[in-house]
Amino acid sequence: MSTPGLSGGGEGPGTLTVASRLSGYLRGGGILIPVLTALIAFAVGGLVVLATGSNPIDTYKAVFDGSGLNWFFPWISSDDRSLAALNLQQTLLLTTPLILVGLAVAFAFRAGLFNIGGQGQYIVGSIGAVWIGSSFDGMPALAHIVLAIVAACVFGGVWAGIAGFLKATTGANEVISTIMLNYTALWAGVYLFGLGGPLQSSDPAQRSIPVSNDVLESARLPVFWGDPELQGLHIGLFVALVVTVLFWVLLNRSVTGYEVRAVGFNPDAAEYGGIHAGRSYVKVMVICGAFAGLAGALDVLGWQFRVATNDIQVSQVGFFGIAVALLGRNTAGGTVIAALLFGALISGTSVRNLDPSVFEPQLATNLTYIIQGLVVLFVSAPVLVTSVWGLRRRLGFGRARGAQAG
Amino acid sequence: MSAGSDVAGTTAAGTGGDGGSRLRARLARVPRAAWLGWAGVALGLLAFYVVLPPLLIRSMAPSFVLAAGGLGLGVAALRAGEKRVGWGAVVACIAGAAGAYGAVSSGVGNLERVVVWSALLAAALRYATPLTFAALGGVTSERAGVVNIGLEGMMLTGAFFGAWGADVTSSWVGGIVIGLAAGGVMGLVHAIFAVTLRADQIVSGTAINFLALGITGYLYVKIYGDQGTPDDLPEIPDVQLPIGWIPFLGDALEQLNLMVWLGLLCVAALSIFLFRTPQGLRMRSVGENPLAADTAGISPIRVRYRAVIVSGALAAMGGVFLSIGFVHSFSQNMTLGKGFIGLAAVIFGKWKPGGALAAAVLFGFASALAQRLPVFSPTTATLFQALPYVLTLIAVAGLVGRSRAPAADGVPYERW
């Protein structure tokens, strides 16, 4: 027999959902807050660099050059330009999946859900893509690519859908279930492509290498900039950008988006409007899974062309997606820009691109993780960033809270 | 007016005052159908056990009979309304039969090599120890009402600073101390954000994981560069017990690392603290209903700070064991998700230290088997690695009893 008044926490202005908690961050200040957040994160990162004996300015400049973003600037010499071009291709290659995984997290946040499962959904998507991509020899290119992509999206959608379904039916916390699904996907991948696994390469030369079959030529995405032999930039970038637009349309111009956002902000009022929270959760997770799965597909079909168990285990793309979404305030445009920033950071600090005489690439990779951590940390408590510059009142935070209380 | 005469809804608590009668009371409350279900589970496990050493029955028949019987009991339990145990029995029997089939099809030699129960138990305990510490950290934090997703990062922090500390102080004790302190600092960061700044606890926990990855990696590369941690890193010693003569347990427990025993000790200590001391009572009340605790005069803020800092230290201990007690070195991201398995153990163990330990040992067992299974088939070994996560998924979905966190878990506290 349940009893009144035993709920924890007492009475307040009502449960604040994830979306509404983050909405203050979303609404206030436009682009100012994310820029500020990033700057402060970089500044703290710079302090770390300084504290361990290197020059932060030089370091960041080297990272910048390594990312190829200097290609956009006219004051660069033509030799450096071709190097910068290569670097920029790398950056954009990395940006592509980051955009999509970022969208996978952002969409969930807007709907009041925490999708930490981007990594698992990405893995599952890449499994689907490599499986279809390495089968069906002789298929026409367009059909093959489309089929592989669809498979990846379906796999990813189903994978995420499990978490959504569990939340809708049993109330299982999606944070825990998506994290668990991440690792399940990881080990499933290692199993599938491991030695003797069902999807391990059937090439006798690769008998002892835990890797999948290669993606067939017909399924590979065309490269539009750079040399395909040297990992040129494939059209996946455009796919990602198109999907970004789709994300925006879905969220802001569709009935589903309206419902999903309503549930995200206030499930009670949404119920009042006749919207079913549980169904919304499943829909949202499936869509998010499709986004992340697509990211996996684009990587596999665009430049990886095979999946090795080692790749699966070191990949961090899904986790970067969380930082990307949060920094980008869970919006379409913000996600793209944040994805570019992190893509630049990751490629600029990679062994390939970073000048080791200025800063050790291994150190730089970890610096990236630190910056990522700082960004997410500051986002978790926006009050910290805004109060630093006394922006609270100016941006209407105080007003909003006051109105909510009465 | 005498007490007890008109009290309705009392539990069958009996009149004894000791733990034994409480246990009896709890057992008395289990409905008959549930006993059927548990018997079914037992039969399923037995079906698998008989084909393994030392019994090594080389035919499927007995296993089949046992599993079928257990299945029947499970179905009976289901029909009597005991869903959880009933399904548990069904699953156990199917799994047991499948396992029996696998074992019978394998060579006796292989079986005897892998299924050395005492060695398995010892290995399970060893694998379980980092998980145990992480889980204890999780229990501490969540019992006070703060979700700690950052266990993974705190563990990694402990792993690095434990190794570095041991190196710098040339003693494993120094390593432990420094590792603990580092974990506590990470806990403090989480506490500041989660409790004072009322940040979203999941997000700040995730941030801690990234930060830990970056900071430990950065410092590792900076300090140890190419060569890695020194080969002569001080190690946490094993504890030699002169109990080799005891048939099974003796072999298993004869030589275990100090940290394994420390872990068990901590489980007992935390259990006592939570459920038998006043401070533990207060901490739990903060986790269940901070407003009620506040009105009783407890400071939820202070309690939560303490809990989260301790949780960081505990998780770090797990990492310290990993680096200077188990692997004897540090490598980047060496925890590889063990912190999350620890979190899984918390949920699986229903937020009790003892339950978390049981879950951790279960997961450790899976890891130990996974280590040895490559003898049979490397591929199934990998699948075993996924077992802890799948089990937790099932637990979270409420299929293994009510998985109920402390009521105010994850909700930042502000007084209206």
Added chain:
Amino acid sequence: MNVLYGLHQPDEGEVLLRGESVRIGSPREAIGLRIGMVHQHFMLIGVMTVAENVVLVSEPRKGALLDRDAAERRVRELSERFGLVVDPRAHVEDIGVGQQQRVEILRVLHRGADVLILDEPTAVLTAQETAELFKVLRALTAEGVSIVFISHKLREVLEIADRVTVLRRGKKVGTVDAEGATEASLAKLMVGRDVLFRLEKDTSKVAGPILEVGALDVDDDRGLPAVRGLSLQVRAGEIVGLAGVDGNGQSELVEAITGLRVPRAGHVRVGGRDITGTGVRGALRAGVGHIAEDRHRRGLILDFSLAENLALREYRRAPLSRLGLLSPKRMTQQAHPLLERYDVRGGRPETPAGSLSGGNQQKCVIARELAEEPQVTVAAQPTRGLDVGAIEFVHRRLLEQRDAGRAVLLVSLELEEIRALADRVLVIYDGRIVAELSPAATDEEMGVAMLGGGRAPA
């Protein structure tokens, strides 16, 4: 009371305790001053036992450990002494509400309180439990404990109190000895006569029933019956006021009518159509408008813009959406005239609803509901928290609906409001309609009916 217990700080004035002026900064200090409070919503930990809850923070110890046996003994001791029968070993979540309250009182007594504040203690008790509570309270006062008994159940107040102080809107209206007072005299003090702008009301032209509720049984969130066999009718062209003290089933009734809650038995018909159990969409289609009692929880999505909020009922249909795609432009277009007609100030269609004042937020809700000209409007506490101007506005709009030949069910805790608007007044108590009165009925009649007395409905 929260001030006395240290949960709030006063802006002005002083508190004298045992002759000395005190400042109580926290519950801990209040407890130190031997003030104890039993809140309306219990401050108990469900998963812990009675004994654990009682001794929390003043736990008896055995060395470093909690002395459970001593705790249980203490509970039994206090139980004996004050007649608060409860099993110390039981888990609080397993015992009944009446017993939980006893645990709360025991907790307070264990800390040595001699000033006891009880906030609406009988709100959740049965008659039997109330009688037992009173026995306890008398035993306490016999031992010298001072008790502040907060309640709006006048009969009980008269039964248990020595002196009665009446508060209204934060001000003290008067203190009388319980000796000479009657329910009627107290009711008059309580209900009073507030000066509210009285609107001109035409005589109603009533036609056939639009809303018909028959033998409705609705359970609350706890699974207990909140509405018992309730029947009522609202006819075209009339406003029916539902008066009653909060917590007598009004919320559940409203939710059942508007489709937010499925009744266990009985039916709800609108315009002849049975909408029982058809959910919100069913009610919507039948023409039920719902002005929710909590505009922040159910009425509005504060993070949505005004236009988006205004579309909350209609967003699925053309012209706001076609083929699954929404048109924000059309939402804005539709919003403009609504905002103007309903005088919503403080924002444009793009403004987030959260930045509007309470009054304007409510106007927005009303705009959404009434603009569709629903056959029956269920208005629950429509003027809660609003200033006089906004209140007048809301009343005017409701009268408009009535004059246009539609039905309005007004559920309100403010008797003045009901008097001003209703053509008929129904009084709800304990989930049933216990009286049907005219709005011209006296305060005493209304008050008495609301508090459990009164004649059965016609």
